[in-house]
Amino acid sequence: MSSILDQIKIRNQYLVSVLSIGSVASLCLFTRDYLDYKIVGYILLVVVSVLSMFLAILPLLLSAILSALILNFFFIQPYYTFHISDAEDSLLLVLFFIIALVNAVLTNKIRRAEKILQVKEVRVNTMKLYNALLDSLSHELRTPISTIMGAIDTIQSKSVSISEENKENLYSEIEKASLRLNHQVENLLNMSRLESGVVQ
Template sequence: MDKFALKSTKNQYLISFLSVTAVSLSCLIVRDIIDYRIVGYLLLVVVSLLAIFLEIKPVLLGAVLSALALNFMFIKPYFTLQIEKAEDIFLLVMYFIIALINAVLTNNFRRMQRAIQVKQTRASTLKLYNTLLDSLSHELRTPIAAILGSIDTLQQKNVKLSEETQQKLHNEIEKASMKLNYQVENLLNMSRLESGYIHPKLDWCDVKEIIYNVCDRLKEETKDHKITYAINENLPLFKLDYGLMEQIIYNLVYNCAQHTPKGATINISAKYEVDADYDTHIDLIKKCVITISDDGYGFPPEEIDKAFDKFYRFKTAKTGGTGLGLSIVKGFTEAQNGWITLHNADEGGAVFELSFVVDCLPINSLSHE
């Protein structure tokens, strides 16, 4: 680590030296046609740029070298450190002071930026940990208690349970396990997003299959809702990440089921769109568009812009939940070159629209394979 830091510092000194030297020699070629004050401005710009990218000591070296270069090569008499005019002495001194102040202030500003970033990162990490702990104490404890309670009842030897009761307990275990798995997956996915460890594995996906599989997994959660589909049977295959798409659809359908009253309808549509590229007027933009909507209460208009914020839960939301589901949807969508929009329908309910710029493969092209 020390050797690496030493090497990095040496490189910065070298960069500082070469930058000032390169600009000075370039200006020397045209010295007879430009005023030396302009050269001073150019060297000051170089010092300013060095202050943005380098540490303070290499920048100070650049400031000193630029002042010496200005005196030695551009203030008469040339190639000496002697200065004949008092105004040139004053100019050089002021240049040196300004260069030093500029270097120090820029460096301090960079240090303040880094400190703010570190503080924000720590605050975000602390918020994530607090949310994880809150989830462990509330969201995860409830399904775990249901599973343990049902298992304990099933294992009691002195109580004879009917087949109907046993089946009911098994269903409770399955339901609690699904909820537990959903919460754990959301927590793990948020950790992946926070760490930047999202690398989509794009492959040909059947969006219809993903939607139907997800809705089948959510049969228990949506048993009191009606799901309608508007999906073209000849929808082409799209190059997307199957796992990420499953989680996106799952979170959105689950969200609609959790925040709409019993009997509400959840509408799912998927279509293929081709738009003209207005930059080239020739190329076509191929898009996969998935819309998931409901006829529930919708989102509070004053809070709808915060729907995809991490950890945010609406004031009218029922107790429970981590506020991670929709932020994960947004992160996974953007990771696949897509975007998501949300608005309330005129007749009531929320409308989520997912758009992905993708490669597509028509189904009929596979008929002979």
């Protein structure tokens, strides 16, 4: 199911890529008599740069190739052909394509690096929180265990005589500590469930 959703998302990116370049090129085409083709090249380059912040690498490559072809076909004379008579225009088109391609690839790599860094930061923060909770729980576990062991040692001690009232108090302390210990064990179990992904 997730792979199907990913494919749909990629298809949408291809659509966005084609529509963005096509829309900007169409607007520039209406003003072709007033705009120099070099300015159109800069505009298309800006569009590719903006798209590189949102799209995956393959739709980006499509936008770079498409913008170079459109620039050649519609804006560099002779119009409506891929033939270029001027060597300077040929060099400009090649440079435009290389810049658009490099810009798209580099921006995509930067985005991927940022995502990896964010994932690492989340993991580090999660581990810090996990360790803090574990330290807190281990302290909370030691306290009731010490209480229970101390109370049992006192009750079982033959060298110390304890009144029935004190024994009842110690039994009460053991009960309270046992309930507290049970609560902390449940917390630990919940933590293990969170870690395994059973509980979100």
